[in-house]
Amino acid sequence: MPAEQQDTPHYWAIIDALPVAVLLKDTAKPQIYANQQARLLLSLPEPVLNLSDIRLIELIEPDSEELLSLVQNPLLLALSGSVVHQQVRLAGSKQRLQLSSQLVQLSFTLSNSVLVALTPEQGKGVIRDSQRSVYDENELEEALAFDKLMSLISAELINVQPEQLDIHIEDALSALGEFCHADRSYVFLFSDDMQTMSNTHEWVRDGIASHKANLQQVPEAALPYFWRVMQSDFIFAVRDVTLLPDEASAEQQEFEREDIQSVLCSAMTNQDKLLGFVGCDMVARKRAWTASDIRRLKLVGNMIGNTIQNVNYRLSLKQMQQELMQANLELQELASRDGLTGIANRRQFDTLLQHELQRCARYQLPLGFMLADIDHFKQYNDSYGHLAGDDALKQVARTLSQTLKRQGELVARFGGEEFAILVPVSNADELTQLAETLRTSIEQLQQEHLFSAAQRLTISIGATLVNPDKTTNPSELIRQADTALYQAKAKGRNCFCIFQPDNLPG
Numbered sequence: 001m002p003a004e005q006q007d008t009p010h011y012w013a014i015i016d017a018l019p020v021a022v023l024l025k026d027t028a029k030p031q032i033y034a035n036q037q038a039r040l041l042l043s044l045p046e047p048v049l050n051l052s053d054i055r056l057i058e059l060i061e062p063d064s065e066e067l068l069s070l071v072q073n074p075l076l077l078a079l080s081g082s083v084v085h086q087q088v089r090l091a092g093s094k095q096r097l098q099l100s101s102q103l104v105q106l107s108f109t110l111s112n113s114v115l116v117a118l119t120p121e122q123g124k125g126v127i128r129d130s131q132r133s134v135y136d137e138n139e140l141e142e143a144l145a146f147d148k149l150m151s152l153i154s155a156e157l158i159n160v161q162p163e164q165l166d167i168h169i170e171d172a173l174s175a176l177g178e179f180c181h182a183d184r185s186y187v188f189l190f191s192d193d194m195q196t197m198s199n200t201h202e203w204v205r206d207g208i209a210s211h212k213a214n215l216q217q218v219p220e221a222a223l224p225y226f227w228r229v230m231q232s233d234f235i236f237a238v239r240d241v242t243l244l245p246d247e248a249s250a251e252q253q254e255f256e257r258e259d260i261q262s263v264l265c266s267a268m269t270n271q272d273k274l275l276g277f278v279g280c281d282m283v284a285r286k287r288a289w290t291a292s293d294i295r296r297l298k299l300v301g302n303m304i305g306n307t308i309q310n311v312n313y314r315l316s317l318k319q320m321q322q323e324l325m326q327a328n329l330e331l332q333e334l335a336s337r338d339g340l341t342g343i344a345n346r347r348q349f350d351t352l353l354q355h356e357l358q359r360c361a362r363y364q365l366p367l368g369f370m371l372a373d374i375d376h377f378k379q380y381n382d383s384y385g386h387l388a389g390d391d392a393l394k395q396v397a398r399t400l401s402q403t404l405k406r407q408g409e410l411v412a413r414f415g416g417e418e419f420a421i422l423v424p425v426s427n428a429d430e431l432t433q434l435a436e437t438l439r440t441s442i443e444q445l446q447q448e449h450l451f452s453a454a455q456r457l458t459i460s461i462g463a464t465l466v467n468p469d470k471t472t473n474p475s476e477l478i479r480q481a482d483t484a485l486y487q488a489k490a491k492g493r494n495c496f497c498i499f500q501p502d503n504l505p506g
């Protein structure tokens with residue numbers, strides 16, 4: 001086994017004894033080694049650390065006295081492979097420290113290592129550089145331009161409509177690719193069960209091949225090393241993919257297939273859950289990713305991750321609302337139907353009658369109303385049984401409904417074996433014709449009823465025609481139709497009567 005794959009590098013004894021605080025990380029491995037001086041300076045109990053231990057070290061920007069956020073944390077940036085030279089102060093200490101990092105190719109290792117030295121301000125660090133600021137002038141201008149562009153894109157993303165989301169994400173990716181001088185930039189999302197990842201959005205420089213179509217539902221097993229590093233460090237920064245360790249052979253093959261020389265990916269998270277990642281590839285040449293590249297990538301990743309979450313929340317809220325509305329409609333429908341016959345029930349009828357009376361009063365239209373009642377239904381039940389009675393009710397309901405098909409016509413179960421019928425007729429003749437049609441439609445069913453005069457199932461109908469005004473009372477209409485029905489029963493059944501104001505029951 002090569003030396004750099006063992007738990008502690010064999011050259012460690014030399015670094016451990018240095019009189020300067022040094023952190024060392026092999027870029028291909030998650031562990032970070034702190035030498036004796038670093039352990040003393042940073043109060044670290046163990047020499048082997050991981051990135052989460054480093055996140056706990058609070059650093060302060062000594063001029064502004066501001067606590068450095070995770071995104072600006074120079075220790076994390078340095079250990080992720082960026083070259084950093086920056087003054088910092090440890091929380092709780094007054095001493096200014098010079099934090100300097102360097103990527104080194106140690107002759108006895110295969111991959112790159114990052115050396116981070118923390119030296120007192122006046123001291124001479126082993127890898128201390130000239131006193132240059134983190135950014136040179138060009139970088140500063142680029143950083144400003146990028147930030148301006150991002151604030152424009154993020155403003156548009158705040159209330160982005162779901163159908164516009166892809167365009168805005170692609171804009172952000174193209175800005176990221178251009179400013180990081182990359183050849184490709186992209187977004188991958190993990191499936192909910194974290195078993196696969198899919199390339200959802202991509203930007204490619206002119207002349208560079210796209211691989212998006214082949215990168216759908218890529219299983220964890222296809223890129224195990226990448227998956228592991230991403231889950232533990234939330235960042236995957238590789239300057240030269242040929243220097244990846246042996247355990248990353250699957251990744252090396254995939255990078256080769258896509259002609260990738262350098263790659264940089266940063267996780268998109270929501271409350272510590274990995275949603276996916278945003279990344280950049282170098283195809284034409286290698287690139288030692290800078291602190292600015294990482295900052296940009298994290299910014300774009302956060303922006304896209306938050307927007308996707310936001311759109312998903314809004315979509316699921318909308319879907320929930322629609323489901324609720326649908327359930328409500330179904331409930332309303334259920335509450336307005338008669339359970340046995342399936343036609344409108346009394347409650348629905350009352351609402352519609354009120355509505356029709358008002359409509360006809362407004363437009364000065366006549367309204368016809370009928371009550372239809374099955375003849376000798378008690379005897380039908382008694383002779384053929386209650387279930388046969390139920391079937392007869394269903395059959396009558398279906399026949400009446402099928403006979404009345406015109407707009408505005410309504411048949412409802414009024415109660416027991418009685419049906420209420422609303423018809424927008426224009427005169428008494430029309431009402432008479434309709435009543436006769438309904439009566440014969442039941443008679444023609446030829447449903448046996450030996451205890452009825454016609455020897456078959458029949459109905460009697462009481463009908464009335466009104467010219468409603470604002471004062472017309474629904475119960476008056478019902479009373480009139482009921483009076484006419486009583487007359488039809490008295491006349492011998494299987495017939496209809498139209499209400500006449502002077503025809504009082506007798």
Ligand SMILES: Nc1nc2c(ncn2[C@@H]2O[C@H](COP(=O)(O)OP(=O)(O)OP(=O)(O)O)[C@@H](O)[C@H]2O)c(=O)[nH]1
Nearest residue numbers: 373374375376377378379381386389390416417489
């Ligand atoms: N099977 C069944 N019968 C019902 C239902 N609702 C009411 N009935 C029956 O309908 C019958 C109505 O009887 P009555 O009001 O005496 O009238 P009728 O026998 O039809 O006599 P006329 O109306 O005078 O011709 C009763 O026996 C009720 O039990 C129902 O949902 N199913």
